[in-house]
Amino acid sequence: MGLFTFIKNAGAKVFGIGKTNAEEAAEKTADAAAVKLKRETAAANKLKETISDLGLEVENLNVYISDDQATVTGAAFNQATKEKVVLVVGNSNGIATVDDQMTVENPEPEAQFHTVISGDTLGKIAKKxxxxxxxxxxxxxxxxxxxxxxxxxYPGQVLRIPALD
Structure with a gap:
């Protein structure tokens, strides 16, 4: 699918992505690179755990985070699973882009994505x-x-819009 862009600070703050004041101060020290790597690795592991907890089937799933970009690899069970994984990662606070390098075991047509704006409802989006x-x-x-x-x-959230059968 490629590279997807998200609103970096619009996502859920549940995955440990983004910096606390203490982390920002620690990054200013000589160990800034090590602190940053540790934070990014922990966030990537939390995302992998969340994807698994959601029941999204991806063989050899790997999430790598560098700054505000995440790269996702693995073999998704189907196209819908692949797109949902991209959305779980991209709709996380601190992630601005997702480089989707996953493959799909059971290919199907790709869905469209829609970024929610203020005033949107699922009904309005369905009408559109x-x-x-x-x-x-x-x-x-x-x-x-x-x-x-x-x-x-919520505004900034990205949703899957599948084609109707």
């Missing part, structure tokens, strides 16, 4: 992409398990 606001459950289902509630989306 499908011409019918009542198709919002398609978008909701396509973004599970990252979305737990169709009413809880």
């Amino acid at each position: 992409f499908y011409g019918n606001a009542m198709k919002y459950p398609v978008i909701f289902e396509a973004n599970k398990p990252m979305l737990k509630n169709p009413d809880l989306i």
Whole structure:
């Protein structure tokens, strides 16, 4: 799929990405590179754990973080899983780009991505992409398990918009 761009500070702050004041101070010391590498490695490991916990099947999954870019490799079970992994990583606070280098075991058409803006609802997004606001459950289902509630989306979040069958 390639390189995807996200809004760096719009994502969930649950993966340990981004800096605390203490980490910023530590980076100014002589051990700044080691502190940075440790933080990035911990964040990458947390993302891998989250992807696994969400039940997204990727063989030989690897996430590497450098500054605000994440690189993801492995063999995803299908296209939807591959796209969801990119979204889990990209919708994390501190990540601005995701370099998707995953392969797909069961290829299928790629979905479109949509960045949520203020005032968006899944119904409005469904109306835009499908011409019918009542198709919002398609978008909701396509973004599970990252979305737990169709009413809880936020500006800057990137969503999968699959083609209708």
